[in-house]
Amino acid sequence: MTQETRIAVVGFGLVGRRHVDVLMSAPGVTIASVVEADAKGRADAEELGIRVFDSLEKMFEQDKPDGVLLATPTPLHVQQGLECIANDCPTLIEKPISVTSGEALQLTNAAEMAGVPLLVGHHRRHNGMVQAAKSALVNGQVGDIRAIQTTCWFYKPDYYFDEAPWRKKKGAGPISVNLVHDVDLLRHFCGEVRTAQALSVPSRRGFENEDLASAILTFKSGAVATISVSDSIVAPWSWELTSRENPRYPATNESCYLIGGSEGGLSLPDLRVWRHESGPDWWSPINAQVLTCDSQDPLVTQMHHFARVIRGEEAPLVSGIEGLKSLEVVEAIALSAESGQAVSIASMSSRSEFKPREAS
Template structure:
């Protein structure tokens, strides 16, 4: 049984706690947060306000990091230097440049680092990829990804780092919709170029964008359209649509649909749901966390690695460059950001 620690007790941490308790491979033995008042939520588990002290005292096998983005890189470094594996909440880092530093950390340690792109393990997405890869539906031609959500101003004022460029990196594209970017690139393949606009539609006093629209081109010739915003009036269902030469598939409301010859959507499969969680978390965390624990015990790479997470950070970097290059957005080629992995 792996000895597990949890650092950061923010909004997503209850999902991690639930998954750890439900796992046959790990036991939560320590938690850490600077807010000591949260210790009352863990009366039987050692509570720490200092990361170094927890790492030095608790002989941990793996740590879950649920921290502000600017802490992802330095705390990951700290954990692996203490010979501890890391399950890292997305994003892999605050910026593309930091993501490359995380990649170097991965190459220089025998510790495993898993990035929490748990939506890859939703039943709807797994089945979609099986169909695209194994069934006679023709080549993918187009992809659409939509994330129309709502965040009140209090979302940013209650935790100011979320709206700060030097702590969050970006807004909706790195916090709310990076999962959708990740799935788009898994379908589309190797990225070629991007044209994008990052903007603010709310009246909030924040430094990061709350809205983004982009087109991506992949080397395969696939075209993708992406739109994400925190300026809607509610958290509408994320939608991913894939058009192939022969069929049209849509993931929406946690279901995978195929559009039949009469234009009606037919359900193929529905995602598992995590009881009591926000609908958009789903049950993917449990699947990925268990997979990561098994990979530690069996010494495999069957999880989402740092390298796997790089393409979504490339997409964010290209969107940023395209939007800010001139007064009118300019198409940016991937080669312009000098991506090097070796």
């Protein structure tokens, strides 16, 4: 019988608690401990019977988990990630990997030099719907991808901002906070981005950041993607309200991704593939086939994948370099929106990816 993989969770907020729930219920993995600086958070974890530390340093002094999951605020990711790497501990960092791509490069370089697995929690890639869509695209069911339309519209209530005033500040708008998820999926589907051209609209609520932005991305493959994001639009068209990943969000039967190809079209997350009966011809009848997919919670799938990476059985699906590349695109979108000019994305494709460890 395979021994359970012990994983520590750093940060016992909303996201950290979801990961702890997975570790306490999914077979093959278990919670080693929780690291939480806040006294109330530590008390809440202790009530669940979990071993708790108030710092990573104390945890590593007294225990060595098989892996660490960082679910702390983004500004803490680099320092905490470097500490995990220094302790030779495989690390899964919640997205985004860091505040800036420069910081992310520091972290990925350290992991590469130490030979420590570094993963980023872009969990949507572990969603069965995304995996089915990726397989359909790879298998040519839509032909060459020509364009993608992505809608990321939702309304964050006033109390969301009042309970965390930093969310009203410059740099905390939907470009930085929300788009990294969608950008990562676009890269997953279409490959590397060449340029970004964007515009943004100042917050109607008087905050320092934007509340609406649109961007056009061109890919090295020749595909073009259009993205519209807003946290002040009432609409059913966002991943949160269509994917049913998180039960906290009300579910709709809409789709928020439209992928257009030379042979067919694919909508996501409803997984409908549209093709003409007699080949590409707008006068030929067009019908949809619905793809099937695995329905397991992507957080569970991601955690099992992390355990396999720790054991040296797989390479990371979303490595630190992948998290860095997605962050570079988001930075380019923000810079383009500010300057009004198209921005080229520096290529990181020449960097080597992490190879699996030898199983111990």
